[in-house]
Amino acid sequence: MVIKLAMKFQIVLLSVLFSITTSYSQDKENTMSSDIVIRGAVNYDIIMSTITKEEFDVVKNRESLRLLNDSVIPSQVHITEDCYTVTTNTKTVKNCLDNDEQLISVSYLGFVKALNSCVVNENWFEATTSNLLIHLEDGTTSYISGYDLIFSPTAKFIYSYANDGIDFSGISLHEMINNTATPIFISDYTTLEDSSFDFSSFGRAFWVSDSSFYAGNTKEFYKFKIQDKRITYNNEVKEPILHSENSKFIIKVDKLKNGTIRYTSWNKPNTIKERPSLVLYNGEVEQQHKYGSGLDYRFENGEYQYIIEHNVGTTGSKHIMLRLLKDNEELLYTSLNDLKTKL
Numbered sequence: 001m002v003i004k005l006a007m008k009f010q011i012v013l014l015s016v017l018f019s020i021t022t023s024y025s026q027d028k029e030n031t032m033s034s035d036i037v038i039r040g041a042v043n044y045d046i047i048m049s050t051i052t053k054e055e056f057d058v059v060k061n062r063e064s065l066r067l068l069n070d071s072v073i074p075s076q077v078h079i080t081e082d083c084y085t086v087t088t089n090t091k092t093v094k095n096c097l098d099n100d101e102q103l104i105s106v107s108y109l110g111f112v113k114a115l116n117s118c119v120v121n122e123n124w125f126e127a128t129t130s131n132l133l134i135h136l137e138d139g140t141t142s143y144i145s146g147y148d149l150i151f152s153p154t155a156k157f158i159y160s161y162a163n164d165g166i167d168f169s170g171i172s173l174h175e176m177i178n179n180t181a182t183p184i185f186i187s188d189y190t191t192l193e194d195s196s197f198d199f200s201s202f203g204r205a206f207w208v209s210d211s212s213f214y215a216g217n218t219k220e221f222y223k224f225k226i227q228d229k230r231i232t233y234n235n236e237v238k239e240p241i242l243h244s245e246n247s248k249f250i251i252k253v254d255k256l257k258n259g260t261i262r263y264t265s266w267n268k269p270n271t272i273k274e275r276p277s278l279v280l281y282n283g284e285v286e287q288q289h290k291y292g293s294g295l296d297y298r299f300e301n302g303e304y305q306y307i308i309e310h311n312v313g314t315t316g317s318k319h320i321m322l323r324l325l326k327d328n329e330e331l332l333y334t335s336l337n338d339l340k341t342k343l
Contacts, residue, residue: 040184045232047225056221059206059214067151070110076136077118079108084120088139114155128168135179142181144174152210159205170199229275242310244320244336253297253308263299263306303327
């Protein structure tokens with residue numbers, strides 16, 4: 001049946017005055033004049049900013065080519081009211097109403113030439129409509145829930161939406177990677193129950209480029225820009241605090257423009273020019289006097305706690321230390337070389 005993806009994201013208001021880190025939430029009293037960063041999965045964040053209804057309508061009324069073409073049915077696809085069969089070079093993808101009493105209906109949505117893929121709709125009992133993207137060469141499949149699949153101009157990204165309140169109510173964004181639709185962001189219904197920012201009333205999106213689209217409801221309209229995470233990381237920084245390394249890691253601690261502290265690390269041989277291996281936000285700073293005066297920078301990551309000890313009072317091997325705890329049990333305690341003065 002439908003594969004449900006439990007994904008957790010953070011929404012952070014980029015402002016000197018505000019820092020919002022609760023997943024999928026925004027204080028209603030804060031204005032939308034500042035950009036919002038939706039911390040997506042994989043390689044991208046989504047920058048969300050307000051636009052006017054007039055701007056939205058211009059794009060909405062513009063002629064655009066829909067990549068999902070329901071008038072083209074490849075010879076490999078066979079569909080009836082009760083079954084569909086898609087024959088590829090490596091396997092056959094098939095489903096029928098007789099196979100599962102929860103499956104109510106199947107239908108053909110169209111062919112995407114840029115992806116050499118077709119989309120079949122599966123309508124399940126008490127479930128948001130599921131769209132199955134099937135690659136016609138290797139049979140790779142991806143489920144994307146929602147009423148419609150709206151592809152970016154080069155079919156690199158896919159937007160979908162639903163507001164039935166069953167198991168998906170809001171919007172989703174996927175990236176095509178190796179013929180598979182990989183989730184970047186899904187605002188699922190269960191998360192939204194505890195959120196003051198509600199995507200459930202959003203409808204169709206209109207792409208303005210291959211990395212930007214407009215979407216909204218009847219009252220509010222937004223531009224969404226899909227942005228490389230490395231750009232986000234660089235734009236957030238107000239000033240560097242620590243830059244250090246050892247034989248296994250490169251670690252940076254930075255103060256951000258919103259006043260919070262961020263931990264970023266790279267597993268070697270990766271460098272800081274590449275995407276980080278781990279990014280942690282909302283660090284706490286504590287005074288400590290283990291080796292003279294100094295500061296501890298503490299970051300939570302579920303059951304793990306990362307502590308960077310900056311022992312200002314010593315220039316020896318204890319000058320900068322990384323301590324890793326799991327449920328308060330020490331897993332790692334290692335020294336780091338100070339690189340900040342070498343930047």
